Amino acid sequence: MKKIVASIMLLACPLVFAGQLEISRTNVRANVPGSDNTAAYMLVENTSKEDVRIVGAATDVAEFAELHSHKMDGDRMIMRHEKYIDVDAGESVRFAPNGYHVMLIGLKKRVKHGEKADITLKYDDGTSQTFKFDIIDPRKAE
Numbered sequence: 018m019k020k021i022v023a024s025i026m027l028l029a030c031p032l033v034f035a036g037q038l039e040i041s042r043t044n045v046r047a048n049v050p051g052s053d054n055t056a057a058y059m060l061v062e063n064t065s066k067e068d069v070r071i072v073g074a075a076t077d078v079a080e081f082a083e084l085h086s087h088k089m090d091g092d093r094m095i096m097r098h099e100k101y102i103d104v105d106a107g108e109s110v111r112f113a114p115n116g117y118h119v120m121l122i123g124l125k126k127r128v129k130h131g132e133k134a135d136i137t138l139k140y141d142d143g144t145s146q147t148f149k150f151d152i153i154d155p156r157k158a159e
Contacts, residue, residue, distance in 0.1 A: 037065030038104065038138070040148045045078075045121065046155040047130045055128060056085075057119040057136055057150055058112045063104040071102045073139035080123030082136065087115045096120075101141065130154045 042060040057076075063069050074082035084099040094115065102117055104110050112118050119136060128134060130153055137147040 037067065038063055038069055038146060040138075040146075043136075043148055043150040044153045045128060045134050045136075045150045047128055047132075047152050048124055049155070050127070053122070053124050054079075055121050055124065055155075056114075057082075057121060057134075058114070059119075059148070059150070060109060060111055061104050062109040063106055066106050068106050069104045070141040071104065071138050072100070072141045074119045075137045075139065075145075076119075076121055076134055078125055078128055078134045079121035080125070081121075083120045083122065084117070085120040086117050128152045 039062040040059050041062070042058070044059070045057045046055045048055040057074075061071070071084065074084060076082045084102055086097050086099050087094050088097060089095075098120075099117070102110060110117060121134075132152040134150045134152060135147050136150050137145050139145045
């Protein structure tokens with residue numbers, strides 16, 4: 018009986034960990050005709066006492082989803098693929114234009130204002146969470 022209880026607790030632990038991130042202000046820029054890529058933005062809050070590392074993303078609207086950042090290199094803005102983004106315990110990280118974002122590469126169809134997209138964040142402990150993102154006019158992305 019103790020082995021069964023221990024096994025159940027081990028299986029439940031990753032779910033508790035993944036549930037510690039709260040995501041709000043989610044949006045994806047609608048893509049313009051001729052563009053096969055777009056970006057997703059959000060506010061990520063870690064309400065737990067443990068640091069969380071986001072190691073990837075996935076979506077059903079694009080072939081690939083990657084964690085990216087914009088950084089200044091002298092007088093040029095450079096976009097870079099990030100292997101992970103840490104969200105420290107009790108802290109928040111803003112994904113916004115000219116900063117962190119989820120790059121959606123190889124859109125399967127045009128995403129339009131008013132639609133929704135699911136994006137899954139993947140964590141270094143092997144768990145993941147899926148969130149709904151509003152698709153908005155690119156001029157309104159924040």
